[in-house]
Amino acid sequence: MSHYARNIVQNTESQATRTLIRGATVLSMDGDIGNVVSADILIEGSTITAIDEHIEVSDAVIIDASGMIAMPGMVDSHRHSWEGQLRRLNPNAETLEDYCNATHFSFAKYYRPADMYVGNLLTALGCIDAGITTVIDNSHNSRTGAHSDAAVEALIDAGIRSIHASGAPVRGEWDKAHWPGNLERLQEKYFKKADNNLVSLAVMAQLEPELWAEARRLGLPIITEFFGGEMAAELEGLHQKGLLRSDNIFNHCTSLPDAGWEILREAGVRVNVCPRSDAHYGIEDGMFAMQAALRHGISPGLSVDNETSYSSDMFMEMRVAFYLQRVMGMHQQHCCGSEYHPKTLQAHNLLKAATVDGAACAGLQDKIGSLTLGKQADIILINAKDINLYPSGNAFGTVVHAAERSNIDTVMIGGRIVKQGGKILGVDSERLRAAIDESHEHLFAAAGYQPDIFAETFQPLESAQ
Structure with a gap:
């Protein structure tokens, strides 16, 4: 962890050995796997190892994704x-x-x-x-x-x-x-x-x-x-x-x-x-x-x-x-x-x-971009039961035309859950805002900028001429 972090970020969550996403509507973006109305996704370590209508395992962390759309990050x-x-x-x-x-x-x-x-x-x-x-x-x-x-x-x-x-x-x-x-x-x-x-x-x-x-x-x-x-x-x-x-x-x-x-x-x-x-x-x-x-x-x-x-x-x-x-x-x-x-x-x-x-x-097509067996588990779950999305008449239409940041329930990167229940994990929001405010104060003072949150146009600073 960087010394700049000042306890803003605390990545204390350990990565599960096995995770099973249960019952999601899958937009795989993979031509062979296709799209599935309801399917399970098995992740072992950082890798997607199975996508099927029903997967039975006894030793996995279960994520209930019924009513959610699973897609690549x-x-x-x-x-x-x-x-x-x-x-x-x-x-x-x-x-x-x-x-x-x-x-x-x-x-x-x-x-x-x-x-x-x-x-x-x-x-x-x-x-x-x-x-x-x-x-x-x-x-x-x-x-x-x-x-x-x-x-x-x-x-x-x-x-x-x-x-x-x-x-x-x-x-x-x-x-x-x-x-x-x-x-x-x-x-x-x-x-x-x-x-x-x-x-x-x-x-x-x-x-x-x-x-x-x-x-x-x-x-x-x-x-x-x-x-x-x-x-x-x-x-x-x-x-x-x-x-x-x-x-x-x-x-x-x-x-x-x-x-x-x-x-x-x-x-x-x-x-x-x-x-x-x-x-x-x-x-x-x-x-x-x-x-x-x-x-x-x-x-x-x-x-x-x-x-x-x-x-x-x-x-x-x-x-x-x-x-x-x-x-x-x-x-x-x-x-x-x-x-x-x-x-x-x-x-x-x-x-x-x-x-x-x-x-x-990005040159990462062999690692990410689709829900494909053997690729990294970079996955997001969109809660299609939310009031602005329900009922979901078309999964692609729901994601592209209606979904918002607030509808993203879970984000997984390389098999590690970094957002869950709509909240980013391991971030001290108060300390983050304090660091942002301190940076603002320094930059504005150094540049001679007087902030105006109602300004219609950004006025070029003297230092910008």
Whole structure:
């Protein structure tokens, strides 16, 4: 447990040798297992070992899941976790510059390692609470080695499955001597330990071949904020040099021409799309790129991106994606005539993006993303008996169109129960709030920000100019 934890998180719960989830409606997201109206799920240690209509065991911890929907934990393919304590500070932002004014250009410059810990811990716990069991942490505020350590330790303490992508800050003073050498140090310190089986390392970098080469020397995935309209011209050169590979993960991919999509598909680049942030901040054409990706044979993951303007949950991400895609299809059909027939996404397509496709984006498709025998037991139970969900006329519709964070009864990561009865386990909420408040006070005072919880717009700080 990190010294930053200050008794906030106490992972005292031991993992059961055997757990049996009894009588759940199963959305397995596995083509062979399929969907089952009522079934049992047997977990041995961290692994799913059986799914059947009835399983008889004598020595398992039983979870009564009658009236609940069991499904894979969701995967957030791109989140700037360090910003956790800046939640909804900028709800009416309209541009990427608005976002940067409230993060990189202001508060980010004053983050201490303790603030990195608080931000990452809060984000990770919020993910778990919302049924997100895996997150790719895009940590572009790694000012010193200690900042990186704190961010990693928060993910470990939270107990979430995650990929920590260490990245250089955008503005302000930082220890350039630790970059990119910090990557190898982090790898040695945290990621060669046998007891760390949930958190892994990546690098966050733009189109920087020298940094990519260092990441590849260390065997690390490379995560890039990729804006297709602005950056597409560089793809052909990178591809001809063999620098685009399956270890590249591209976020956003807005406004990317067809030729660019063909390059990404041929190179095996992994992609995630951002329905809310692309629209909220007017990134390029403001439309998330799922339709274009699917048209070119790429199944992207979904990502929340950040919490500085909106909520943390994947339920809303799926809903926004569903409706934006419908509107986009109708608009294109109207503009292009009856010969244009856009493929309409169904609820199960969005759930696939939030689970199976997110796992593939993270490179974890062999471990998570579906309820498959031999995979890790990253499972959530949604209480379909709750008043806002009952009766459940369609299981996919219930999850994608109606479920909320409050409906998640149980969350399991690697066979360990981390949320049960609607409550996250092992977290002292009072101490957590105190740590958040202390971080707020420091960041606001250092940046000269006077908080106004009723402000319509976030006013750029003097330090952001």
